[in-house]
Amino acid sequence: MPPIGEDSASLKFSQKPEWADVVPVLQYENVNPLAPIFYSEEYKDATDYFRGIVKSGEKSDRVLTLTEAIIRQNPAHYSAWYYRYETLLAINTPLDVELKLMDELAVKYLKTYQVWHHRRLLLTITRKPADELEFIARSLKVDAKNYHTWSYRQWLLAYFNDEEDLWTGELDFVDTMLNQDVRNNSAWHHRFFVVWGCGVREGEEDRSRILKRELIYVKQNISLAPNNPSAWNYLRGILEHNSAPYSALKDFVAVYTVPHSTDRTEIVDLELPPPDKGAELPCAQAIEFLADIYEQECTREAALKATELWRSLANEHDTIRKKYWEHRIRDALEATKDDV
Amino acid sequence: MSTSTPPTELFISKHVSYIQNLGESKDDLAYHLTAHLRLNAIYWGLTALSIMGHSDALNREEMVDFVMECWDEEAGGFGAHPGHDAHIHATLSAIQILIMQDALDRMDVDRVTKFILSLQQPSGVFAGDQWGEIDTRFLYCAVNALSLLGKLDLMDKEKTVDYISRCRNFDGGFGSVVGAESHAAQGVFVCVAALAILDRLDVVDLDTLGWWLSERQLPNGGLNGRPQKLEDVCYSFWVLSALSILKKVPWIDADKLTGFILSAQDPEGGGIADRPGDMVDVFHTHFGVAGLSILGYPGLVDLDPVYCMPADVIEKRGLRKGWKGLERREK
Numbered sequence A: 001m002p003p004i005g006e007d008s009a010s011l012k013f014s015q016k017p018e019w020a021d022v023v024p025v026l027q028y029e030n031v032n033p034l035a036p037i038f039y040s041e042e043y044k045d046a047t048d049y050f051r052g053i054v055k056s057g058e059k060s061d062r063v064l065t066l067t068e069a070i071i072r073q074n075p076a077h078y079s080a081w082y083y084r085y086e087t088l089l090a091i092n093t094p095l096d097v098e099l100k101l102m103d104e105l106a107v108k109y110l111k112t113y114q115v116w117h118h119r120r121l122l123l124t125i126t127r128k129p130a131d132e133l134e135f136i137a138r139s140l141k142v143d144a145k146n147y148h149t150w151s152y153r154q155w156l157l158a159y160f161n162d163e164e165d166l167w168t169g170e171l172d173f174v175d176t177m178l179n180q181d182v183r184n185n186s187a188w189h190h191r192f193f194v195v196w197g198c199g200v201r202e203g204e205e206d207r208s209r210i211l212k213r214e215l216i217y218v219k220q221n222i223s224l225a226p227n228n229p230s231a232w233n234y235l236r237g238i239l240e241h242n243s244a245p246y247s248a249l250k251d252f253v254a255v256y257t258v259p260h261s262t263d264r265t266e267i268v269d270l271e272l273p274p275p276d277k278g279a280e281l282p283c284a285q286a287i288e289f290l291a292d293i294y295e296q297e298c299t300r301e302a303a304l305k306a307t308e309l310w311r312s313l314a315n316e317h318d319t320i321r322k323k324y325w326e327h328r329i330r331d332a333l334e335a336t337k338d339d340v
Numbered sequence B: 001m002s003t004s005t006p007p008t009e010l011f012i013s014k015h016v017s018y019i020q021n022l023g024e025s026k027d028d029l030a031y032h033l034t035a036h037l038r039l040n041a042i043y044w045g046l047t048a049l050s051i052m053g054h055s056d057a058l059n060r061e062e063m064v065d066f067v068m069e070c071w072d073e074e075a076g077g078f079g080a081h082p083g084h085d086a087h088i089h090a091t092l093s094a095i096q097i098l099i100m101q102d103a104l105d106r107m108d109v110d111r112v113t114k115f116i117l118s119l120q121q122p123s124g125v126f127a128g129d130q131w132g133e134i135d136t137r138f139l140y141c142a143v144n145a146l147s148l149l150g151k152l153d154l155m156d157k158e159k160t161v162d163y164i165s166r167c168r169n170f171d172g173g174f175g176s177v178v179g180a181e182s183h184a185a186q187g188v189f190v191c192v193a194a195l196a197i198l199d200r201l202d203v204v205d206l207d208t209l210g211w212w213l214s215e216r217q218l219p220n221g222g223l224n225g226r227p228q229k230l231e232d233v234c235y236s237f238w239v240l241s242a243l244s245i246l247k248k249v250p251w252i253d254a255d256k257l258t259g260f261i262l263s264a265q266d267p268e269g270g271g272i273a274d275r276p277g278d279m280v281d282v283f284h285t286h287f288g289v290a291g292l293s294i295l296g297y298p299g300l301v302d303l304d305p306v307y308c309m310p311a312d313v314i315e316k317r318g319l320r321k322g323w324k325g326l327e328r329r330e331k
Helices: A041-056 A061-073 A078-090 A095-108 A113-126 A129-142 A147-159 A170-180 A185-197 A207-224 A229-241 A246-257 A284-297 A300-317 A319-335 B012-023 B035-051 B060-069 B088-100 B109-118 B136-148 B157-166 B184-197 B206-214 B235-245 B254-263 B282-294 B311-316
Strands: none
Touching: A041 A061, A041 A078, A061 A078, A061 A095, A078 A113, A095 A113, A095 A129, A113 A129, A113 A147, A129 A147, A129 A170, A147 A185, A170 A185, A185 A229, A207 A229, A229 A246, A229 A284, A246 A284, A284 A300, A284 A319, A300 A319, A319 B206, B012 B035, B012 B282, B035 B060, B035 B088, B035 B282, B060 B088, B088 B109, B088 B136, B109 B136, B136 B157, B136 B184, B157 B184, B184 B206, B184 B235, B206 B235, B235 B254, B235 B282, B254 B282
16 A cells, blocks of 8 residues: 555556566576676656566556656666657547657757657657747757757658748748857758758758848858858858859958958948947967968968968967968968969 | 866876776766766776776676677667667667677677668668668768678778768768758767778868867867867867878867867875866867877877777787877977
């Protein structure tokens, strides 16, 4: 008899009368454990019963109760997840109910692969991706850079690609995330995925217009916070992807490679947004970029200019990568040594 | 952990004791190894000991027997713990342990090969187990395992390489699946090491990726896994290993990284944490020591960064690829 006041949910499975017909299978204990498991009595009890269920092959509602208990204690128990999934299908459980339960677990166990894989499996059956975007956005509020969460969003969009509406709000979503944190590398990666990495949206067929739009966007964000590797990586990425020359950015970048100028014009030029007044200048990423522009000119004169910039990085602005910058210097000088 | 000046030497004997005592530390409840990791944890412990020159600090027979207890007769592979379903990651760990303990004959090579091959998907990537979770980590586990068993030719290499190239991102890095963000561990290391084994490093943009990897180093000397995230000792291996395969380890500041790893040690109890001041665990102890080995830290044994096993073991099997770490320094 359970003690007064203790409800059934807190009893171990070995204490519950409705589980009396199951033969629990104890974990193999005889081998001297080299890397022992430290588990609670409740977990041991639940997994003993899990092994019993697996042995008998039972697929029923109480198996869902049992696997949920295990997962809550150890969200990485991949066997329990798999058996749960098979059970859900075998007994025809309404999967949106399962998804609601998973909503709670996903937020609690964000860094676990299994939580997300289970969701993927469910979605391939329910085929209702629209609600998922909302769920993912909520998850990201808890951990804005969670790798699994973003990867799941990318999977969802790619898998249900032909549902055009799914993409409608996506660019706005990325924008929202970047407004919250312009240094969120996952958001910048996602932007690349949305714009360049997963097909072309209706109305976006004019790729040169899209490139223009994205250049303005990334330059704006660089001007707000110049010392942001993710934004500069995005800039390089879109130029490379469209085989556009770095040199077109020379005027924009140059301003970021020197300390703040005292005689700044206040004219707003979308093509040349200047660094935010509070930004720390010169910006190392800008110096890198300008050096690359010079290097791409492939003349000795330009190589020497690049060398000067790399030297400033090696000796002052990015000393931890001194050897890398010295390598770039050697490389460029070698490449142009015959150019007089 | 001590709050006095950070450690500047590697406390090998402390770490050896730490690993040996993993079985005994019953009062260390914060340190929790769950069943889904046990076989992997043994591999981390054994490899760390080997790099520190103490490969026989744990009982060989007991270890090999335990590995065999993890055999899943139905699936023809190894689970992470006795009674667990076979999984590709656990299977790799089992193979690695058996090879390091010179006990591969205990295993049914054909059945294991069959199990691994059965996990290859039409796209070229590998699943982890029958549950179907896919990831480039599992791809690496498959390629590594099959290579160690001498069965690499039985897999569809073209498709695998094709999948990896589709995981390549605009920044030169690789993600865990097609479309995912570049990540030093679950994208870059696994893809680059798999490509090294498959002799297909042509898929890598060496300069861009080398630069991206060198950009992982933060002012405190530690390495992170992607831009604008925190440093973590384990990236000392993932990033360094990839760099050594690209032969660009000099592109990071070795002294500062060494200092960072050493400062994450527990000088009293042994073990290494993810960053200074945090709880130690065998995972970070292994990867911290592995990173130091690649950096040429004196007194350590050479580690093969492609397979993450002692270099001489890999060389004996004729599997050494063209990687380059820093020269081993004298004590």
